[in-house]
Amino acid sequence: MHSTLPAGVGYTSLEIKVSFLRPITAETGPVTAHGWVTRRGRSVAFAEADIRDSSGRVLATASSTCLVIHPDPAG
Structure with missing residues (x-):
């Protein structure tokens, strides 16, 4: 997201x-994590990820909903 x-x-x-x-x-040996943003709006964003082993098998999946925080224009 960041x-x-x-x-x-x-x-x-x-x-x-x-x-x-x-x-x-x-x-299990080495694993690889991949993450991506599925949708980013002005105030809410969504992301997903998976973890795979060296054979490409999915070991875990994740999803997240985030609140996007904009700086206060007044400072």
């Missing part, structure tokens, strides 16, 4: 959901 916002604009989480689909242990 990389898609203009300088000075912040955000905070309204909701976070994580679904663990497979166990992740030391035997």
Whole structure:
């Protein structure tokens, strides 16, 4: 989320959901996380992510709803 916002604009989480689909242990080996913004409005934004093993199997998914916080123009 952060990389898609203009300088000075912040955000905070309204909701976070994580679904663990497979166990992740030391035997799983390296995992990779990918995240993306699915929609960004003026005041609310939505993002998703997944974690995959080296074979490409999805181990976990996540979604988040964020409140976009604009700076006070009065300072």
